[in-house]
Amino acid sequence: MKIGVPKEIKAQEARVALTPGGVLDFIKKGHIVYVQTNAGLGSGFSDSAYIDAGAEILPDIASVYQQAEMIIKVKEPIQEEYNLIRENQLLFTYFHFASNETLTKAMIEKKAICLAYETVEQADGSLPLLIPMSEVAGRMSIQEGAKFLEKPAKGKGILLGGVPGVEPAKVMVLGGGIVGMQAARMAAGFGAKVTILDLNLNRLRYLSETMPSNVTTLYSSEYNIRRLIKDHDLIIGAVLIPGAKAPKLITKDMLKDMQPGSVLVDVAVDQGGCFETTRPTTHEDPIFIIDDIVHYCVANMPGAVPMTSTIALTNATLPFALQLASKGWQKACKENPSLQLGLNIVQGKVVYKGVADAFDLPLTPIEAIFN
Numbered sequence: 001m002k003i004g005v006p007k008e009i010k011a012q013e014a015r016v017a018l019t020p021g022g023v024l025d026f027i028k029k030g031h032i033v034y035v036q037t038n039a040g041l042g043s044g045f046s047d048s049a050y051i052d053a054g055a056e057i058l059p060d061i062a063s064v065y066q067q068a069e070m071i072i073k074v075k076e077p078i079q080e081e082y083n084l085i086r087e088n089q090l091l092f093t094y095f096h097f098a099s100n101e102t103l104t105k106a107m108i109e110k111k112a113i114c115l116a117y118e119t120v121e122q123a124d125g126s127l128p129l130l131i132p133m134s135e136v137a138g139r140m141s142i143q144e145g146a147k148f149l150e151k152p153a154k155g156k157g158i159l160l161g162g163v164p165g166v167e168p169a170k171v172m173v174l175g176g177g178i179v180g181m182q183a184a185r186m187a188a189g190f191g192a193k194v195t196i197l198d199l200n201l202n203r204l205r206y207l208s209e210t211m212p213s214n215v216t217t218l219y220s221s222e223y224n225i226r227r228l229i230k231d232h233d234l235i236i237g238a239v240l241i242p243g244a245k246a247p248k249l250i251t252k253d254m255l256k257d258m259q260p261g262s263v264l265v266d267v268a269v270d271q272g273g274c275f276e277t278t279r280p281t282t283h284e285d286p287i288f289i290i291d292d293i294v295h296y297c298v299a300n301m302p303g304a305v306p307m308t309s310t311i312a313l314t315n316a317t318l319p320f321a322l323q324l325a326s327k328g329w330q331k332a333c334k335e336n337p338s339l340q341l342g343l344n345i346v347q348g349k350v351v352y353k354g355v356a357d358a359f360d361l362p363l364t365p366i367e368a369i370f371n
Helices: 020-028 047-053 061-067 101-110 131-148 178-190 201-210 222-228 252-257 267-271 306-327 329-335 353-359
Strands: 002-005 032-036 056-058 070-072 090-093 113-116 170-174 193-198 215-219 234-237 263-266 287-290 293-296 343-346
Touching (some): 002 061, 020 306, 032 047, 032 061, 047 056, 070 306, 090 306, 101 353, 131 178, 131 234, 131 267, 131 306, 170 178, 170 222, 178 193, 178 234, 193 201, 193 222, 215 222, 222 252, 306 329
Parallel strands (some): 002 032, 002 070, 032 056, 070 090, 170 193, 170 234, 263 293
Antiparallel strands (some): 287 293
């Protein structure tokens, strides 16, 4: 199969979908890999490294889309890319359709095969292609939250871990999944007092047994959230419903109960965010303030550490991408139920329930799209 790796053109996005090592694995299996010039530069990978691995370097993004049968990306296509996408072309990337109606309708119109990293799901419910970026984002949420708690950054001027004789900050983490677990562990490592909330009692039991002693678990309810926000300094939104919009757990009216200079970090912003006041921001302009509460809502947090993120992402996506390339998308998805769940839009039809529900679109049974 002919594989295309374009340079990411979304603002502040320096990651690339495939490392030179990943390219080599495709070449060894007889595939052809086209990489856009300078696609890996932001992640520390030169064109010469890709050439040494066996890739062919193409001069522009249009050439990559024109040559490739499968496009492997990091972020969803943006408007400038829509006209480059061909009917029946396989796109393997993060899409987050449920939070983007324009993108959803564009991909329906293009009749491409849209296989989303974020809905590839294992039998145990884990999301193997979301996990590495969730791990990065979870850890970064504390790193960024700590920075914006500083007074020059408009925060309340509190050190996350405190010092001897001074209490540490209080951190609330909404969601006990991968993001939440990593955030809680990172905050605890700084010495903060951490409370992590979730609806799943089995998950809370696991977290209670494995987390450091300065982490408290609590059942997630509106009552508990309203009670805690009054004295918590940093709140991490880490709730994910695969392929669907995130629930709004903190509403605008709740902000008045928070202390001025408190910080909200919404890691769920790609799925619409779990704060009512969330709106996507960028690394260049990461925060905004509403009712004296600092909001950090960067939509591609792992893009700030592209070298780490690119390597971690390739480690996770490569085995699935190799299956798609070697077997074709239909056979690969028939044989691998996890990959099949990654199919969101196929040849103009929505086949993933969360996407159909988000925009009241007809849902086509997955079985109907296989020849």
